Amino acid sequence: MAYQIDLKTFTDDRGHLTVIEKVIPFDVRRIFYIYGVDGSTRGGHRHHQTVQAAICLKGSCAIYNQDGTNERVFELNSPDQCLILEPKDWHQMFDFSEDAILMVLASEYFDATDYIYEPYFIHDPLRELTASQ
Template sequence: MAKIIDLKTYTDKRGNLTVIEKVIPFDIKRIFYIYGVDDSVRGGHRHHKTIQAAICLVGSCVIWNDDGENQETFELDSPHKCLLLDPKDWHKMYKFTPDAILMVLASEQYDADDYIFEAYTDKQT
């Protein structure tokens, strides 16, 4: 299941320095960022292999997650919050503020075959 980790941040009169090393539980093979989002919903997928870490560097956004058993909503509203997403985590991102910059660190390079777009089905019958 997805979870928030708090990134170590050092603060003094000069400002803030947030450290990512030694807290991301995978080797980073891809980095991308999403910005300039209107009222669209992004994501809408999970992966076969890729683990991701999402950090909203500026502004805020919401990530809704379903791991096939549990559903949870996360608000990323600080650059020291990092949301870890396992491959099984089907997620969508929305409510981006106009200034939002969402950076994503990924354990794998881009591979279109790694994406699963179908959401989990309702387990109630």
């Protein structure tokens, strides 16, 4: 299951300095960032091999995660929070604030064959609500 780590941050009168050193559990081979999202949902996949670290550098977003057994929504709203996504973690990024910048560090170079788009199960809160009545 995905998990959050706190990034070491130094603060003084001049501002904040956040360090990403010896905390990411893989060698970084790819870096990309998502911004200017128009209300769309991004992601919607998991991987065969790639591990990712997601950091919302500015603004906020939410990341829905399911690993075949558990599901959870993670809120990222501070640049000193980092969400580690294992290859088995099917995820969707959504609810981006207008100013959001989500940076992702990846353990592998882009490879289209590494992506698995089918979720483990379909999360449908309305179906769950109706079934419980």
